[in-house]
Amino acid sequence: MQFNRKVFFTDWSARTNLSLTPERQAAVTALLDLIEADPGFAQIREIAYFLATVRWESNHTFAPIKEKRFNSQTRPREWASQNVYWQTGFYGRGLVQITWEVNYRKASKKLAGMQFKLNSGSQLTLTADSLVQQPDLTMELSIAYAIGARGMREGWFTGKKLSDYIKPSEAPDYAGARRIINGVDRKDEIAAMAAQFELLLRAAASA
16 A cells, blocks of 8 residues: 655645644654555555554654653652553553553564664564563664554554454444553544544545
């Protein structure tokens, strides 16, 4: 599946209500490059929901980020909940913010043996414990993308996967699809984002 970049970005600001900064355009372009090279995505609606999830989880940057630490004085309950895994070093990183050692280990095992091009341009073949030994590898775009895309398609995070909510010839359940990542948190907002991306992607695919 190929997408015309000029067409895709023409209506970006109007559809997404996000300014098209050079950094944001570069990040989204890099994602589209990876999506086009990924045979695992067969439906535009799957891609639309993936992009919507990345937008939300990356704080609208569309690039891998590290989880923001809550303030222990102003948000003590959230800080305490977060601290359980934060102190181990396995806090949220990447495009979909995986947390806890068990999830880093799962992703590492799933991707073991695969070769990735790092941001520096060098190549790295992951082992079954690479992401446990070096959690910051999840900040590498190619690895973060593989975790996000495959994880959402295969149900790594909650057991729910894209095909549970997005099926051929049926209206997509974009709101329900939030369960792939995080229950129903912000489900309607992310569903609206997915609908916006679907329109952009369809226009760019037909151009």
